[in-house]
Amino acid sequence: MNRLKHLACILSCAAVLLALAAPGACAATTGLALLSEVAGPGGQSYSLNVQTLLVITGLAFLPGILLLMTAFTRIIIVLSVLRQALGLQNTPPNMVLAALALAMTVFVMQNVIRQEQTAALTPYLAGQISFNQAMLAAKPPIQNFMLAQTRKAPLHLFVDLSGEKYATPKAVPLTVLVPAFATSELETAFQIGFLIYIPFVLIDLAVASVLMSLGMIMVSPTLISLPLKLLMFVSIHGWVLVLGTLATSFSTH
Numbered sequence: 189m190n191r192l193k194h195l196a197c198i199l200s201c202a203a204v205l206l207a208l209a210a211p212g213a214c215a216a217t218t219g220l221a222l223l224s225e226v227a228g229p230g231g232q233s234y235s236l237n238v239q240t241l242l243v244i245t246g247l248a249f250l251p252g253i254l255l256l257m258t259a260f261t262r263i264i265i266v267l268s269v270l271r272q273a274l275g276l277q278n279t280p281p282n283m284v285l286a287a288l289a290l291a292m293t294v295f296v297m298q299n300v301i302r303q304e305q306t307a308a309l310t311p312y313l314a315g316q317i318s319f320n321q322a323m324l325a326a327k328p329p330i331q332n333f334m335l336a337q338t339r340k341a342p343l344h345l346f347v348d349l350s351g352e353k354y355a356t357p358k359a360v361p362l363t364v365l366v367p368a369f370a371t372s373e374l375e376t377a378f379q380i381g382f383l384i385y386i387p388f389v390l391i392d393l394a395v396a397s398v399l400m401s402l403g404m405i406m407v408s409p410t411l412i413s414l415p416l417k418l419l420m421f422v423s424i425h426g427w428v429l430v431l432g433t434l435a436t437s438f439s440t441h
Contacts, residue, residue, distance in 0.1 A: 256366050257330060259296040259337075261373040262380075263434055264289040269381030270430060273388040274421065275414050292431065296438050303329035331358065334369040336439045342371040380437065384430070388417050 255261055267285045280288075294301070308326035311317045317325065335357050346368045347354060354360050360368075395413040399405070420426075 254293075256370045257334065258293050259373075259438055260289055260293045261370060262377040262437070263292045263296075265374070265377035266380050266384070266430070266434055269377075270384055273381075273385045274417055275388075275392075275410055292434060296435055297333065300329045300333045327362070331362070331365065334365055335360075337372055337376070338365065338369045339372040339375065342368040342375075345371075376437070380433070387420070391417050391420070 264285065267289055271280065271285070304326050307329065308317075308322040311325070312319065312322035343357065343360070343365070346364045347360060350364050352364075392409060392413050395416065396409040399407055399409055399412065
């Protein structure tokens with residue numbers, strides 16, 4: 189139940205952060221009324237509020253926000269590389285990997301989610317602050333998380349491409365920080381994946397060399413190396429090592 193609450197919180201915060209990525213889009217109105225009354229020649233009619241329309245449209249981008257602004261990208265890439273290194277095509281299935289990556293994302297970002305809920309979501313739902321104030325309050329926790337994971341080279345690249353100058357990294361807007369963070373996550377995930385691949389490649393090479401020296405060239409090396417890799421991975425508690433390394437790889441400073 190706590191996992192479901194955390195997931196609901198991260199989706200709600202993601203919807204708020206989507207509006208943050210497009211400043212000024214919601215400045216025209218202060219409420220979230222679904223319908224607005226319009227006077228016309230035939231009497232009064234109702235039209236969909238522009239702000240509400242933007243929010244509803246933005247809900248379609250929630251998966252993209254989940255990928256680009258959380259720990260999900262690094263985790264799912266590393267898990268996919270691990271499956272490939274083991275030589276397993278569809279085991280574990282994509283759905284299992286995605287669910288595990290989502291659970292790990294909630295675990296890694298639980299402090300960020302808690303800060304978002306305390307600073308923005310709970311006061312807004314209680315009517316203590318406005319929607320615009322909630323957006324401003326929701327920005328610092330996710331921004332600090334992304335800045336802690338973002339490498340200098342991608343951040344400098346996108347700052348230079350934007351053509352703007354910023355006094356401090358915290359002054360960088362989300363439209364610049366998000367692509368820099370996503371690029372950094374790809375680099376980090378590929379580095380971890382490379383280290384994971386090395387021992388399994390060595391096993392493949394050793395099995396292939398032994399089979400060739402024995403003259404068993406008709407036997408597929410995968411037929412022998414796959415159970416050996418599975419045995420090694422299980423014997424060293426590989427899932428614990430990989431998931432533990434992923435959880436501790438996210439800097440909190």
